Amino acid sequence: MTSVNHIAVVGLGYVGLPLAAAFSEFYKVTGYDCNKEKIALYKQGIDPTEELGGAQLKKANIHFTDNPADIHDADFIVVAVPTPINGDKTPDLRPVESSSATVGRHMKKGAIVVYESTVYPGVTENTCGPILEKESGLVLGRDFKIGYSPERINPGDKVHVLKNIVKIVSGMDKETLETIASVYSTIIEAGVYRAPNILVAEAAKLCENSQRDINIAFMNELSLVFHLMHIDTLEVVKAMNTKWNALGFTPGLVGGHCIGVDPYYFIYEAELLGFHSHIITAGRHINDGMSDFVVKSLIEELLKSRVDTRHARIYLLGMTFKENCPDTRNSRAIEIYHKLKGYGMQVFAVDPHADPAMIKKEYGVELIPLSDIRDADCVAVLVAHKEFRDFSLGKLISLYKDEKKREGALPVLLDVKGIYDAEEMKKSGFDYWRL
Known part of the structure; x- marks a missing residue:
């Protein structure tokens, strides 16, 4: 196995x-990001992602930098950049391609590069x-090696965190696989799963998220029909x-x-191979x-x-994509805001978790x-943030116009x-409605 110190x-x-924080307990760690503002915040001990929090961030022994020469x-280099989709729902590989070019220009001979991006x-x-x-x-295979270990982070989840989620690891050859498995084993208490090759590891990530997407799509389709049935x-769901x-x-x-993104990567590759994915595509159509x-x-x-819809005061509560986290990527709540x-x-x-300047x-x-919510005609709770869950009945009522101002409207x-x-x-x- 290759010796890993940095x-x-x-x-x-x-x-x-x-x-990076987890690795810093066992290794010398350099954390690189091209976003200078983000690096400046991290150096001050400010965590805009809320995944670590300021206290943990300050404890982490990480050399934060926006200078790629520092890598x-x-x-051992881990690439963990976003892999979004384009407007036409095709994969946008530019972040992973750009980061690969950056790593290539600055990595040393003998390094192992592991990708976590989906x-x-x-x-x-x-x-x-x-x-x-x-x-x-x-030369790949002679001068440096590569591997793949799909990320399984669930933003905002304080129970299923990095150390207690089994980590899938893969490498281009057996020696690389064992080095990658050894490195991740130092921080993953739940253990690692050795995939037989990189292709299997890449596919596993797409499968687990596509499976969840399809199951939610099934429930959404049922909901669409049950609303027609007044059920x-x-x-x-509680009965089932x-x-x-x-x-x-x-x-x-x-x-x-x-x-909301990963299934499109599967659909795209399947289409390139001449196969139209009926089930996954249908699930995406329903959820979108x-x-x-x-x-x-x-x-x-x-x-x-x-x-009176012309003058109604409508408050949308929650702009992030899920509860109790500041992540707004691909948020359907933002989509609803713009449609209205x-x-x-x-x-x-309204969102107590999102960054106002960023959004x-x-x-x-x-x-x-x-x-600042006052005289509401309609309140739509789109995201189940704790702050909204904790509303008392009196608090909810206080958000609306009083009976005189409503002029008979509910x-x-x-x-x-x-x-x-x-x-x-x-x-x-x-007048209460739920999905």
């Missing part, structure tokens, strides 16, 4: 930062390997889950950096359409409740504080995740 992590987001002495099978060996060779002038979907082999999925808005369904339902509830704005409606966005810059969404409450008691909400006078 590890460089390239890409310090939700995946790379916790990884030159690393024996890709379709073949990208590590057929795309990244040649870029590393070209930029370094070194409460969550009541059906009494069986021992029920899977426990619920309908919802599917966004984020994994489940749920934003439209929520918007349509919100407008219908306003009309049913005799609310496109109809000329008076919409306000304004990236998405053109102006966040207001929770304390206060509309959309509860996408079903975090409130339906009967209590209806008895309290709300």
Whole structure:
């Protein structure tokens, strides 16, 4: 096995930062990111991802840098950059290609480069390997080695964290595999799983997220039909889950950096091989359409409740892609915001976890504080943040116009995740809707 003393992590987001921190307990670690602002925050002990938190970040012995030359002495380089999709739903490999070029220009002879970014099978060996060779002038297999270990970070999850999630590892040959397995074994208490080759490891990541996407799509399709039948979907789910082999999925808005993206990598590669993926494509079609369904339902509830849609004050609670984390990537809540704005409606966005400056810059969404909600005609809870779950009935009622100002209209409450008691909400006078 190759001796590893110095590890460089390239890409310090939700995946790379916790990884670098964990490795820093056992190795010399360099954390590189091309984002100068992010590096400056990390050096100050500020963690905008909220994955580590400031206290843990300050304890981590990481050399943070935006200078790629600093990775030159690393024996082991981990690439953990995003792999998004283009507007036409095809894979956008530019981040992983660009980072490969950067690593290639600065890595030393004998280094092992491991990719954690989600890709379709073949990208590590057929795309990244040649870029590393070209930029370094070194020969793959002789002068440096490569491997793949798919990330399994779940943003905002404080239970399933890096150290207690089994890590899939793979390498281009047996010796490389064993070195990679040994390095990751120092930080992964749950252990590592040795995939027989890189292709299997790449495919496994796509499969696990596509499987989850399909299961949520199934529940979303049921929800669409149950609404036509006037059946409460969550009541059906509660009844169904009494069986021992029920899977426990619920309908919802599917966004984020994994489940809403990774299936398209599989679909793309399958199409290149002449195979049209019926099930995965159908799941993506259903889940991508749920934003439209929520918007349509919100407008219908306003009309049913005799609310003047031209002047209605609509508050959307939650702009991140999931609860209790600041990650807004591929957020369906942001999509809903823009759709309603496109109809000329008076919409306000609230999120105690999202960064107001970032969300304004990236998405053109102006966040207001929770304390600024007043005289609402409609409150739509899109994300189940703890702050929203903790609302008392009195707090919810205080967000709306009083009875005189409503002029006979009912206060509309959309509860996408079903975090409130339906009967209590209806008895309290709300026009209550949940997915």
